Amino acid sequence: MMKEGINVSFLKKNMMVIALVIVVIFFSISTGGKILYAQNINNLISQNGYVFVLAAGMLLCILTGGNIDLAVGSVVCFTGAIGGVMMSRGYSAGISVAVMLLVGLAIGMFQGYWIAWISVPPFIATLAGMYAFRGLSNVVLNGYAVGINNETFLRIFGGGADCYIPDYLGSGSFNLTCMVVGMICTALFVLMTLLGWVKRNKRGIDQGNASLMWARTLIIAALILWISFELASYKGIPTVLLWIALVLLVYGYITSYTAIGRYFYAVGGNEKATRLSGINTKLVYFIAYANMGFLAGLAGILTVARASSSQPTYGQGYEMDAIAACFIGGASAYGGVGKITGVIIGATLMGIINQGMSIMGISANYQRAVKGIVLLAAVLVDVMFKKEKA
Numbered sequence: 001m002m003k004e005g006i007n008v009s010f011l012k013k014n015m016m017v018i019a020l021v022i023v024v025i026f027f028s029i030s031t032g033g034k035i036l037y038a039q040n041i042n043n044l045i046s047q048n049g050y051v052f053v054l055a056a057g058m059l060l061c062i063l064t065g066g067n068i069d070l071a072v073g074s075v076v077c078f079t080g081a082i083g084g085v086m087m088s089r090g091y092s093a094g095i096s097v098a099v100m101l102l103v104g105l106a107i108g109m110f111q112g113y114w115i116a117w118i119s120v121p122p123f124i125a126t127l128a129g130m131y132a133f134r135g136l137s138n139v140v141l142n143g144y145a146v147g148i149n150n151e152t153f154l155r156i157f158g159g160g161a162d163c164y165i166p167d168y169l170g171s172g173s174f175n176l177t178c179m180v181v182g183m184i185c186t187a188l189f190v191l192m193t194l195l196g197w198v199k200r201n202k203r204g205i206d207q208g209n210a211s212l213m214w215a216r217t218l219i220i221a222a223l224i225l226w227i228s229f230e231l232a233s234y235k236g237i238p239t240v241l242l243w244i245a246l247v248l249l250v251y252g253y254i255t256s257y258t259a260i261g262r263y264f265y266a267v268g269g270n271e272k273a274t275r276l277s278g279i280n281t282k283l284v285y286f287i288a289y290a291n292m293g294f295l296a297g298l299a300g301i302l303t304v305a306r307a308s309s310s311q312p313t314y315g316q317g318y319e320m321d322a323i324a325a326c327f328i329g330g331a332s333a334y335g336g337v338g339k340i341t342g343v344i345i346g347a348t349l350m351g352i353i354n355q356g357m358s359i360m361g362i363s364a365n366y367q368r369a370v371k372g373i374v375l376l377a378a379v380l381v382d383v384m385f386k387k388e389k390a
Contacts, residue, residue, distance in 0.1 A: 006236070008244070010093060013386035014049040014216060014351065015341065015381065016328065016329060016330055016345045016346065017216070020345055020348060020349050020352070021245050021347065023203060023352055024036075024352060026354030026356075026366055027079050027352060027353075027359075027360075030356065031359045031360060034063075034359050035355060035356050035359055036106065036230075038231065038234035038360035039234055040232045040355060041089050041231065041234075042231060042234050042235065042238060044348075044351045044352065045238055045239055045240065045241050045244070045350065045353055046240055047306075047354075048298040048347060048350070048351035049240040049241075049244055049299075049302045049347075050076065050241065050302055050303055050321075050353075051157065051296050051318075051325055051347040051350060051351065052159065052241070052247065052248060052325075052343070052344070052347045053244065053247050053298055053299045053302065054072050054076075054243045054295060054296065054299050054306070054318060054319070055320070055321075055322045055325040055343045055346065055347050056118070056248060056251040056295060056340060057069075057072075057251075057291055057292040057294075057296070057322075057330075058072070058292065058296035058319075058323055058325075059192075059244035059251070059255070059290060059326050059331055059338050059340065059343055060251075060255075060264055060287075060288040060292070061264045061288045061289065061292055062265060062268075062323075062326050062327075062331045062332075062333075062335060062338060063264040063265055063267070063268045063288075063331070063335055063336060063337075063338055064256075064267045064268050064271075064284065064288050064335055065123040065267065065268045065271065065283075065334070065335035065336075066268070066332065066333045066334050066335045067115075067287060067288075067320065067321050067335070068122065068123070068126070068319075069111070069126045069222070070126040070127050070129070070130045070319050071107070071111065071126040071127075071128075071129030071133060071296075071313075071319070072116060072292060072295075072296045072299070072316060072318055072319045072322060072380055073074060073129045073130065073134075073316055073317060073318035073320075074129065074131075074132070074133035074134040074137065075104055075107050075108075075129070075133050075293060075296035075297070075300070075315075076296050076299045076300040076303055076314065076318055077106075077133070077134060077300070077311075077312065077315035077316075078133040078134075078136055078137045078140070078300070078315075079100040079101075079102070079104045079138040079296065079297045079300035079301070080137075080301070080303055080304040080310045080314055080315070081101055081137045081140040081141045081146070081310045081312070082096075082099060082100060082140060083096045083097065083099065083100040083148075083300065083301065083304060083310065084098060084141070084146040084148050084304055084309065084310025085141065085146055085310070086149075086359065087150045087153060088146050088147070088148070088149075089147050089264050092150075093152045093156070094148050095154035096150075096153065097157075097301060098310070100295040100297045100300055100301055101294060101298065101301075102297075103296070103297060104293045104296045104297020104298070104300065105290060105293050105294040105297065106293070107129065107232060107293040107296070108289050108290040108291065108292050108293015108294055108296070109153060109156035109286070109289075109290045109293065110293075111125050111129050111289050111293065112285065112286040112287070112288070112289030112290045113125060113202045113286065113287070114284055114291075116137065116225070116282040116283070116285035116286040117282055117286070123261045124231070124291070125187045125377070126289075129206050129326070130319070134312075134315075137312050137314075138312045138389045141212060141310060141312050143312060143313040144293045144312075145309050145310065145312075146309060146310045146311075147308065148304060148308050148309055148310065149308075152272050153305060154305055154308060155239070155241070156239060156290060156305075157220045157301050157302055157305035157306075158240030158241065158243070158302060158305050158306055160240055160241045162241065163237055163238060163239045163240070164235045164236045164237060164238055165177065165237040165238075165239065165242070166236075167177070167178065167236060173232060173233075173262075174232055175231070175232040175233075175236035175237075176232070177233075177234065177236065177237075178228060178231050178232035178236040178237045178270075179228055179232040180186075180222060180307075181228065181237065182225055182227070182228020182229070182231075182232070183225065183228070185224055185228070186221045186224045186225050186228075186323070187268075189217075189220065189221060189224065190217060190221055190234055191373070193206040193217045194216060197210075197213070207331060213310070240302055240305075240306070241304060241338055243298070244267070247295070247298070248340055248343070248344060248356060251340050252339075252340035253339055254340070255315035255354060256339075256341065260284070260287065262286060263279055263284045263289065265336050265337075266279065266336075266338075267279075267284050267285070267335070268332075268334070268335025268336030268337070269335070269336035270336075295312065296324065299318070300314075305340045321350060322349060324346070324374075325343055325346035325347040325349075326338060326342070326343055326346060326348055327346070327350055327360055327375060327378050327379055328345075328346035328374060328375060328378040328386070329341075329343045329344070329345045329346025329347070329349075330340030330345075330346070331343075332382070333379050346378075349374070350374075353367070353374065354367060354371075359368065
């Protein structure tokens with residue numbers, strides 16, 4: 001019975017990882033292996049960069065009690081519009097990027113103020129922002145697209161065909177630098193897992209079946225090496241991957257090892273008890289939405305850099321992709337539960353579903369239907385687990 005309980009617990013914790021593997025196998029068979037081509041893996045990263053960035057910020061909002069930010073897609077468009085217009089008028093990439101990030105942060109602080117201190121429901125406050133900043137984007141762009149020709153900006157933030165980290169260790173068709181970086185990342189992942197296991201073991205924390213945990217670790221390590229090999233076989237590391245990795249590492253550290261990270265979980269777990277313990281819960285809400293605005297500014301930068309232009313239609317549906325990535329990755333609809341590793345799994349799963357169905361020639365309408373079903377299934381699992389605990 002104990003072994004069965006451990007296995008059930010393991011399945012609960014790794015359900016979305018298992019689902020991701022099943023989806024990859026399904027589309028590998030359905031597309032004749034095309035989804036695993038090096039170029040398609042590269043496209044998966046580049047096309048879904050904004051999802052990883054926005055989902056990292058959305059997770060903090062969700063942790064505070066299942067709250068969401070509906071304005072992020074419009075803020076992405078608005079900040080991208082400002083940056084595009086500035087660069088088209090001769091402003092440098094550095095100044096334009098700084099303004100885009102500051103505008104995103106200011107919008108987040110504006111919305112956070114109404115939510116935290118005026119107690120406007122997050123759904124209403126951000127819904128208003130979604131309409132307002134979409135309209136302001138059209139005002140800034142006068143309803144037209146604006147091309148971006150600043151090579152420095154495009155190269156650094158991932159726009160164009162040559163936005164890859166140079167191969168400093170080799171000169172052939174196989175990018176040796178990419179492969180070495182992948183090997184280093186794999187070694188660090190295994191080392192961090194080992195150190196974490198030792199630390200928890202010393203504290204006497206029950207870690208379940210060690211064999212299953214290490215099997216999972218080895219599978220993930222092998223996956224990192226395989227992705228590194230595939231990228232190295234194409235062009236190497238796309239610059240957008242550096243920004244994704246930076247955001248995920250920073251927010252993974254914040255949510256796991258900092259006091260403010262614990263506050264997000266505490267507020268979502270029991271806001272009243274958290275407030276009575278002396279924590280400024282209003283400030284926690286404010287930080288969550290201010291941070292979301294900042295990351296929306298970064299996502300706006302990545303979006304317009306990839307497209308080499310700013311358009312009034314950019315960012316549509318981005319908020320839904322970010323929200324879905326969080327819930328599919330295991331974040332609770334009730335708040336207080338969720339991890340950055342889950343965000344990675346959720347965003348990757350969404351990207352693979354989109355790309356796999358596109359390769360198969362399935363229309364966008366059916367793609368949306370499938371994503372909706374996957375999202376509903378993920379939330380239903382969370383609800384059922386909550387009922388079991390109750």
